[in-house]
Amino acid sequence: MSVRNENTTVVIVGSGVAGLALGNFLLRSGIDCVVLERRSRQYVEQRQRAGVIDFRAARMFRQWGLADRVLGGVPVEPVLNFRIDGRTRPYTYLADDNGEGRFCPQQVLVHNLIDVFVSDGGDLRFEAEEVTPENITGLRPRVRYRDNAGVSRTINSETPRTSCRP
Known part of the structure; x- marks a missing residue:
């Protein structure tokens, strides 16, 4: 089991919606980053999660x-229908300023972000x-981890931080 060292600017632990969105934003801003995920890609893309993209998130992805690449689908009416005791009960969520509410199951969002x-x-x-x-x-x-081949790795900060605030 050898040890390998490398450098990057940011290490993100976890490939959920938050980690992947941050990784995409950093990448688009020209900031090097590595996203580390404990599970396999297949597991992450298929795990069931609850969640809806609200208008603020849709606006952020547009900005x-x-x-178009992440949310997929077409704009939909901002209403979800639930059946409780045999009755349909609509839930209206806020649409954004342009009326472009989107429904995107979280596992689809994660798959697209990946x-x-x-x-x-x-x-x-x-x-x-x-x-x-x-x-x-x-x-x-720095972040230490063991990769899927059993190799111990260390990712160091590429440049020294000027502040000690986390």
Whole structure:
């Protein structure tokens, strides 16, 4: 089991919606980052999660130029119908300023965020075990983990931090 060292600017732990959205925003801003995920890609893309993209999230993805690639589908009426005790009960959620509410199941959103991140050159590593952030409030934070081949790896901060705030 060898140890390999490398450098990057940001390490994101977890490939959920927040980690993948952040990774995509950093990538689009020209900031190097690595996303580490404990599970396999297949598991992450198929796990069931609850969630709806509200108008603020849809607007944010549009502002970053990612809406068409990430949200998929077409704009829909901002109403979800639930059946409770045999009765349909509509739930109206807020549409954005342009009336472009979107419904995108969270596992579809995660799948699309992965596809966009990887196709745009992002560094996403699945099956990263024993992820351990170290010295996160110091001048040279780092993350240690074991990859899917059992190799221990260390990712160091590319440049020293000028502040010790986490």
